[in-house]
Structures are given as C-alpha cells and as structure tokens.
Amino acid sequence: MSTASADQRSPSLLDASCEAFVQDLAALSPSAATAWGIPGYEDKLENFSPAYWDAVADRTREMIADIDAFDDCTDDSDDDDDFDDVDHVTAETLRDRLCLELDLHHRLEYYRQLNNIESPVQTISQVFLLMPQDTEEQRELIRARLTQVGPALAGYQESLSEAAAHGKVAAHRQIDEVINQCENLADSGSLLEHLGLPADCPEVEAAQRAFGEMADWLSEHLGPHAPHEDAVGRDRYELFSRYFVGDAVDLDEAYEWGLEQLHDIAAEQRQIVDGLYGPDCSIRQAFRALNNDERYQLHGTGELVEWMQRTADGAIADLADTHFSIPENLRRIECRIDPAGTGGIYYTPPSDDLSRPGRMWWSVPAGQDTFHTWQELTTVYHEGVPGHHLQLGQALSDTAGLNLWRRVVCWIPGHGEGWALYAEKLMDELGYHSDPATRLGYLDAQRLRAARVAVDIGVHLGKKIPEGTTVWDASFARSFLRDNTAMDDANLTFELNRYLGWPGQAPSYALGQRMWDSLREEATARGMSLREFHDTALSYGSIPMSLLRAQILR
Template sequence: MNSETTPRPGAERQPSILDAACDAFVMDLAELTPTDATAWGVADESLNSELQDFSPEYWERRAQLMRNMLMDVDALDESTDDSDDDDDFDDVDHLTAAVLRDRLTLELDKHHAGEDLRLLNNIESPVQIIRDTFLMMDTSTAAGRDAIRGRMAKIPQALRGYQESLSAAAGQGHVAAIRQIDKVISQCEALADTDSMLNNLGVEAHSAEVQNAKRAFGELSAWLGDNLVSMAPARDAVGRDRYELFAHEFIGDEIDLDEAYKWSLERLHEVREEQNALVRELYGPDISIRQAFHNLNHDERYTIHGSDNLQKWMQNTSDAAVAALDGKYFDIPAEIRTLECRIDPAGTGAIYYTPPTDDLQRPGRMWWSVPESQNTFHTWQELTTVYHEGVPGHHLQCGTTVSSDVLNMWRRTACWISGHGEGWALYAEQLMADLGFHEDLGTRLGLLDSQRLRLARVALDIGVHLRKQVPTNTGVWDASYAKWFLRENTAMDEAVMSFELNRYLGWPGQAPSYALGQRLWEETRDAALAEGQTLREFHANALALGSIPMSILAKEVLNN
C-alpha cells in the first residue's frame, strides 16, 4: 500500500494529520471488509484470503468505524486555528473533511434505517459482492490461488451471516421485492450448479472449498425461497422517503426529484428528434428509428461475432482512444495508459469498469459480462460504451485519482460517488462526439441511443419508485409500463434489457445518477469556460479532486 503517512513520489504537499487519520480509517475498513481491500489493492495480502460475514454485527462494526472517523474529523478540525501550525487544516484538508462528513453521515443514516440489513438486489448486494471479488484476484500464482481457496472456504460462514441480517430485517417488516429475491435465487442456483463459475477460479473443482461454497449458495437459494418469498412485496416502488436517501447517496447532492423527472422527459423528446434527423440522413424520410436500428444491426460493418472477437475489438478501440487523446486533449499519466479489456464469465449482461489498485500493480479493467445467449455484438451501438468505461471515461477519471500525489488513500480509492463518476463517464461520451470521434453516422446514432437510455432511466427510476403518473396520465408507473418505456427508448438487446430493468427496480436512485451527473458536469464546465478557463484546464482541475459531490466540486473549480 502507498501510505499518505509518508509522501508519495513527486509529492510537493506533505501529508497532514487528517490524511494520516484517513489512511488509518481505510486500513480499518479494509480489515473489516476484505473484499474492499482486494478492490483497493491494499498491500496486506493476508486480507485476500478473508471474507466479511455480512451479519448484523458486521454492519454495526462498520457503522462504528464511521462514527469514530467523524468524531476524529471534528476533533481535528476544532484544533485548527490561524497560526500555520503543522496540525492546521489546509485547503485540501477542508475539502476532505467536507466530503467525509457528507458521505459518512449518509452511510450512517442508511445504517440507522436498517438499509444494510435488508440489502438484496440483482447487482450490488452480498451475493454479487462475494461472487465478483474473485474476478479481481490473482489466479496465475500459487499464492494467489491459495488466497482464493482461503476466501472461498469462508463463503458458508458469510452466507449464514447474510441470512441473519435478512432475518433481522424481515423481523422489522423489511423484505426486498419478490422480483429481486427471485433474481438472487437464480444467481445462487447458478453458483451452486455443476458448471458454476466457482469451478474456474484456479482451485480444483472437486476440492472441499469449492464444493462447500457451492453447497452454501444452494442452501441460501432454498432459504430465500422458504423464508422470504412469502413475505416479499410484489410492488417494486420504495417510496419517496427511502428514495430521497438513495438519490442523495448516488447523485451526491440533494436535488428536486420532480423537476428532474420533468426535465428528463423534455430532454428525451429533444434527443428523439436528433435521432430522427440522423435516421433521415442515413436512410431517408420513410425509415423509423427502430427500423434504422434493425438496419444497423444487420450491417456487417458494425457486427462482431463471438466473445473473443468482442474482447479484441474492445482492446483495440480502447488503445486507439488513449493514443489519440493523450497529449492533445488530456495529459494521461504514463502509469495508467494501459487498460485491460476482459470478458466477465458471470454472464449477467453488465458492462463495467474496475479501477487500478492503489499501488498501480493491477491495471484498470473494462469488463463485459456477456449473457450465454448472446453471440453477436454491434459496434455502432457500443463504441460509445468503450469511451464511457475507458478513456476519456472511467479509466481516465479513476486512474487520475489513484495516481494522485496529493489525495490521501480514502479519497484515492475508497470514496466513489456515482453522480460524479458515472456523470463524468456519460459526459465523456458526449465529449468524444464534440471532439470529432463520431463522424460516422451509425456510431453517432449509437451515442444518442446511449444518451436516450440514460434519460429514460431518470424518468423510469423516479417514476416507478415515487409512483408517479405515467407521461400520458393514464395510470401509475409500474414494472410493466417501465419495461415498455425502456424498450421504446433503447436499442438494447432483450437479455441485457431484462437485466437492466431489474437493476433499476432493485437499486433505486443509482440509474438516474448518470444523466443527472452529466447535467451537473456540463453546467459546471460551462460556468468554468465562461470564467475564462480552457476546456483542458477545467478537465485537469476537476479530475484532480477525485470523486466528490458535484456541488463541492463547483465551489472548488469556479471563482464565483
């Protein structure tokens, strides 16, 4: 681990007492939550063989660490005066303190509301955390495989602890919607199956560790069916009070949800008109957007067959973007010019990015979790996805943060705000068009399809979870209308669309953070340019701050 208790190479600013406290906090979190330690690249390799148990006691210990950190921030801040002592907060410390207070207070609010105990959905809850941590682990060395074996041996205990938390939540009447329980049951069954991905992690498939882990997932599947299904609500909506908490967490700021809903529908209309104009240019006046998608999907110029060829195309496209942008539009640090593109064997349909470890030994990676039924891919639609996940999107953003010689470890690795991060990645997609990388009308249509999807998700997510009237005022948003609305507003493959819809229904507040975050990035950029900053200066100044709430970022980068 690179510790801020000593300067990083090239650092001009000496680490502060608050930086040291943040580093200690990260190490405490890493010890308590070993899957995070793996994701962050903490140097204590013994943690790679450990696994948190997701029990009520685990969640309370995690909350106590956050309470203690907040008390430390307050105590250190109160000791600051104007005497220029070494212990005084500088501008970096004041920013760190503001972000800590925002993020940790939100986490504690969720804990006090019991949200951690009831955590269950199809994408970001303990089953997926356990499954996905193995994708980041080393299978090439004996030591790496031993760590996997050790962590896998702890899966039964972790899943028993998870059951205790779900039982405690159910005792308070807090049970996930039946749709989410059904999806997690299916995921557990896949992990328990004879061809489970657990067989392919470098540990012998017949070993006790693999067999016991598979058995534990099978037992959790049965337990969910026996104990939670009958209690699970059919309604997916979480209601305004819970949604406001989630929206603040993911977007990074409190916003007017009703205004955001109205704005998204208005922008959807504008983007649809842009698509119609492109379609007329491509195919003439008598072709619909849907027909244009069909034509592009059957155009061999934009077609890839097979996951292996998809991986090669992802890698080549990513490498080309780095070469074209570095030194011209961005200064990309040498240590993050490598991005690995990989196929995720879980097959969920998700496309995502994992950042470099803090020591920069594991590179950033772009993952495509290809469903078993999908063998054909369309580059007109997915070119913008590579820019989103790679450069100038997440890889540039996260790599810049991780390689910083100013930020402490908590800000480099442990603080992630979706509205900032996903907002930047969507902003980066549009930026590539602005810089001339979508001269091809097909890929330009794919960009607009991506933008339209993210806008549709704002309306869908807020509409469903707040039980708003549908745009035609003929009823209330529910899963059936949401599926129709999603199909009308995207060219997404059916298997992927099904996964995405369930994600929105079970992970409230996250999906809108993309378009609403992009909106905040664009507003801040426009204000910076109006003040006289160049685009390159704005990007450099903003990305140097790491992932922080956009309202705080605006105060930092703008003069007024």
C-alpha cells in the same frame, strides 16, 4: 490550494486519520480491501452479519469524531495542526458520505440490501474475479477465501432475517433474481469453476453448495415475506438519491427534465435515421437494420475482446497529451469477459500500487454471440478513456495530493458516472462519431440515461405516466424502455430489474452529467481551457459536485 497544485504538500493529521480509517475498513471488509488493492486479506471474507454492519458503523462514527476534533483545533494561525484547503475539501466530503452511510445503517438499509447487481451475493462472487490465479500461492489464497463463502452467506441471512423482523424486505422480483444468480453459481460450469482450481476440489464444491443453500433459504424463508410492490416511496428514495447523486435534487423537476431530454434526443436520432434510411424508416427499424449490417457485427467473445482492446488503446493514444494529461502508468487497460453472464458492462480500477491494471468487463448473457459496434463504441469510451479509467486512475496516481480514502474509497456516482457520460459526450464533440451509425449508438446511450431518470423516479415515486391517468409500474417501465432504447430483451430485463432494486442510482448518471456540463460551461466562460478544466477537475478525485463547483469557480 487545489489538489492539482499540492505536489509538495506534506500529509496532514486528517490524512493520517483517513489512512488509519481505510486500513481498519480493509480489515473489516476483506472484499473491499481486494477491490482497493490493499494486500493481506485475500484469504478472508466479511460475513455480512448484523455484527459486521454494526462494526463498520462504529468505526465510521469514530472517523466523524476525528474530523470534528481536528476541525475544532483549527484556527487562523499557521499551526501545522490547522486544516489547509485540501483538508477542508476532505472533511466536507467525509462528512457528506459518512453521515449518509450512518443514516442508511440506522434505517437498516444495509441489513436488508438485496438486488440483482449490488448486494452481498454479487460482492462475494465477483471478488474472486479480481484475484490473480497464476501461481500456486495465489491459488491457495483463492482456495482459502472459498472456504469463507458459506459463513459469509450465513451472516448475510442473519442480516436479512433481522431486517425482515422489522418489516424490511426486498421486493419479490429482486429475491427471484438473486435466487437465480445463486442457483447459477451453484451449477456446474459457474464462475467458481474458473478460478484456477480443479472444478471438483472440496473448496469449490463447498462454495457451490453454499450458494445453492442460499437460493433455498431465500425461497423458503425470505420470499414468503417479500412485497410485490417495487416502488420504495418518496422518503426512502430521497435518501438514496442524495447518496447516489451526491447533492440534493428536485426530483419532480428532474423527472420532467428527463422527459424533455428524451424528446430532444429522439429528434436528433430521427434526423440521423432520415439521412441513413429515409423518412419512412422508424428509429427502431434503423436499429434492426444496423444490427443486421455486417460492418458493425462482432462474432464471439474473442472478437469482442479484441475490438474492445483495440478501441480503448486507440483512445488512450489519441487523447494523451492533447485533451488530457494521462500519466504513463495509466496508458494501459485490460479488456475481459466476466463469466457471470449477468448482462452488465463495468470497470474495475487498478490496485492502489497500480500492479493490477484497470479492467473493462463485459458480462455476456448466455446465448449471446453477436455484438454490434455501432451501438457499443460509446460504452468503451465510458468505461475506458476518457471515462472511468482516466478518472479513477488519475485519482489513484495522485499520492501527493490525495489521501488513501480519497484515492481508493470515496466514490460518488453522480460525480463518477456523470463524468463517464460527459466523456461520451466529449468524444462526440471531438468527432469520434463521424459515422452516423455510431453517433446513433451514442445518442441511444444518452437516451437510455435520460429514460432512466423518468423510469426510476416515475416508478419509485408512483408518478403518473407521461400520457394517461395510471401510475408507473414495472410493466409500463419495460415498454417505455423498449420504446426508448436499442437494448435486446436480455439486457433490458437486467437493466429494468436493476432500476427497480437499486433506487436512485441509475438517474445519477444523467443528473451528474448535467452538473458536469454546467460546470464546464461556467469554467470555460471564465477563460479556463478545456484541458485545464479536465486536469483540474479530475485532480480532486470523487467529491460532491456542488463542492467541486465551489472549488473550480472560486
């Protein structure tokens, strides 16, 4: 029984156990509760100490024991306690995710985590962006949570110190990046001063001081122990890759595949540039020409947000009831500017009750005032519809078929980001890049994701560069990215540091898309229509691609 046909299914014992698990995780991790839309914890923050990580691991072990106990009771009879098909998918996904999380915990990976995009400093600061600030009651919750910033950062220091005692410290580059982020949060005008409270209120000032003290602590106590080597090595990388992709990957084959993809995409770009500007114009010169073309320019964040919103709304109107079944309550997305200014573009899903809408965030680096629609149109499809907004919203709205853990907690980048890249490709197939300029932008995005595979695996596994006898390092990776993308320097720096500090995550996009493309090809060859494939595949929520393939093709 697929979850798509489970409308009348009653919650099972495993579903109930998952519900309790999520509620316990919400109590342990209040920032996650806010992200999931689970109320009651808005005035709290987890402290990221070793005791916190150990408590999460203990609860995870209990959940695995519950799965095993339920599974042992399952037989071939028709008892209500037996696993049905939905439970089997849930159990397999739980075991995959939770066992990997415990492995990471055992290796102290959570204690030591520190990078420029996904570690406690970013979690602590960005959770405030998800909090409404319209009423006095809402502002009081923000005020209360701000008082927890200092203890949360102090607990984080304990974890970093414990990891350092075992010789596990993030690379110097990542520490420098996080120091800069902490200093920015401590400075006047930081996002902490835009939360609906007076900038000089004691709670804002205390939080800013705490980030400033965190920057000093990192510089004085952790920095001196940090290695300058960015590569994490094959052993750690294989674990990270398995976690992010959701399936085991032949890393050496994937590296060669990434390079082949780059060659093929560059050839397509060359063809478009020849048509636009002639054979004497290089691809990079074409990028510059398009950047200077006023038809593709937006000026200021106001124009950017208006264009994002108009484009996202148009995609929803076009695709609903044609290529996708989009519920009415998901035909709304908010586009916003993230004041953190890190350079990232991301999506935050709706709350579980859909009272908080899905949001597309653009974190504009300081000083950037011009934006180029030829390059970024595909990003709106990636983050919105048919990308993350449709994918995550559809899972959230399926309260009959998916339990709370599968709806709001489980997220496998190979599945999720792979889908978003598949969505970009689908929009190209559907004719949304009939303008050669925006199609060049779409191919630039595809080329970036293929470059990520080569860069990430190349650096962290110490592979030889495509031409020559030296091995990958940050310097070569930077020049390689510059040669293979249209990113400006600010975004390129952010992206490169992200790959170096978050190993295995970036390749999961292209590797996941590869799996989605293969699955669609097999499913449609068996007679499944495109809309049926989309609706059925998305009905499972985020699960390992190998498991999804087994469900779709059985």
